[in-house]
Amino acid sequence: MSDKKTLTPAQRSLLLATPAGWLACGLGSGLAPVAQGTFGSLAAVLPWLLLRTLPLQLYVFTVVVAFVLGVWACGVAGRAVGVDDHRSIVWDEFVGLWIALVPALYAPWWSVVVGFALFRLFDVWKPWPIGWLDRRLKGGLGVMMDDVVAGVFAACLLGALLHLL
Secondary structure, eight states, rough: OOOSSSOOOHHHHHHHHHHHHHHGGGGGGSSSSSSSSHHHHHHHHHHHOOOOTTHHHHHHHHHHHHHHHHHHHHHHHHHHHHHHHHHHHHHHHHHHHEEEEEEEGGGHHHHHHHHHHHHHHHHHHHTTTTHHHHOOOOOOHHHHHHHHHHHHHHHHHHHHHHOOO
């Protein structure tokens, strides 16, 4: 069994050998040597720049599809490396950030930076119920759900800040 911090060369090969592994490791961004969640979140900004051009209903649909695919892919990848929520599995950061940035769809550019920072804060800090979900849910759903809720928290706070300004 592996720890949550490192990948053996064999585990890295397993992740890169399947579409589920590629997706789960954020198209390779989760293979960064340090700060995998931050690198995954940064990488998620690039597709978000395309997603933000979609009508809101299609944006939401795309995020829901990405979530469902993530439950599957993160479950497969977690089983492959022997750790449910290995640091290299960052598709949950992609989906969580896309949720966090919903208020930024129609806001100034700096709201993306604030939304990113808020998402990372909630993802790392894990206030209730995020930490509770992280400890209780297992498999692909567990990997995805805490980041979805972190994204919702960040989106609510970002939306409130934008409303006040």
